[in-house]
Amino acid sequence: MSAPSASVSAPAPSPSASGTPSSAALEPAVPFIEIEGLRTEQFIPAAKEALSSLIAEQAQGKLIRPVFNWAGRNSLFPLHWGLACCAIEFASAFGARFDAERFGIVPRSSPRQCDLLIVNGTVTWKVAHKLITLYEQMPEPKWVIAMGNCATGGGPFRTAYSVVPGVDKLVPVDIYIAGCPPRPEALLDGILKLEELIRERGE
Numbered sequence: 001m002s003a004p005s006a007s008v009s010a011p012a013p014s015p016s017a018s019g020t021p022s023s024a025a026l027e028p029a030v031p032f033i034e035i036e037g038l039r040t041e042q043f044i045p046a047a048k049e050a051l052s053s054l055i056a057e058q059a060q061g062k063l064i065r066p067v068f069n070w071a072g073r074n075s076l077f078p079l080h081w082g083l084a085c086c087a088i089e090f091a092s093a094f095g096a097r098f099d100a101e102r103f104g105i106v107p108r109s110s111p112r113q114c115d116l117l118i119v120n121g122t123v124t125w126k127v128a129h130k131l132i133t134l135y136e137q138m139p140e141p142k143w144v145i146a147m148g149n150c151a152t153g154g155g156p157f158r159t160a161y162s163v164v165p166g167v168d169k170l171v172p173v174d175i176y177i178a179g180c181p182p183r184p185e186a187l188l189d190g191i192l193k194l195e196e197l198i199r200e201r202g203e
């Protein structure tokens with residue numbers, strides 16, 4: 001009795017709908033070396049992309065960001081805006097005697113050119129939405145100083161129905177300056193403290 005012979009036949013290429021074999025079926029099986037080549041082709045661009053984004057991230061963290069931080073904190077542009085009696089001290093700080101511009105602080109009249117909002121007076125609920133609009137029109141990064149007791153917590157008008165008990169109820173405040181009113185030197189001190197804060201935050 002003869003042993004049954006095993007026969008393995010190669011799979012025939014499947015004909016396409018038109019009757020001719022499809023191009024995928026005609027292609028030989030991919031050798032191992034080609035698979036390795038394919039992996040390399042995919043790996044090198046991916047590695048290049050990852051490396052360049054890492055370098056860009058490092059450059060941004062170690063070079064660009066500190067330069068922007070240094071330039072930004074030494075050239076603060078406060079909004080040219082006054083609310084009440086503290087605004088007189090604000091104006092005085094930019095006069096010849098106190099000369100705030102020697103610190104690179106230049107008031108601008110458009111919120112779109114400003115990065116510092118100095119709230120220098122009593123904030124009423126009537127003006128609150130305008131203050132928020134001005135703040136939102138300022139580009140990032142931006143900072144807020146509450147100058148004087150009124151801006152900090154309502155001051156002598158804290159219990160009045162029409163007064164906001166602190167501008168931090170409306171916008172985030174970075175520096176508070178006490179006084180009724182604070183002198184121009186106190187405003188300059190507050191701005192220098194803000195510069196230190198910006199340096200620490202690295203923004």
Ligand code: SF4
Pocket residue numbers: 084085086087120121122148149150151155156179180181182
């Ligand atoms: S803190 Fe005093 S000086 Fe300043 S706005 Fe209020 S009341 Fe006027």
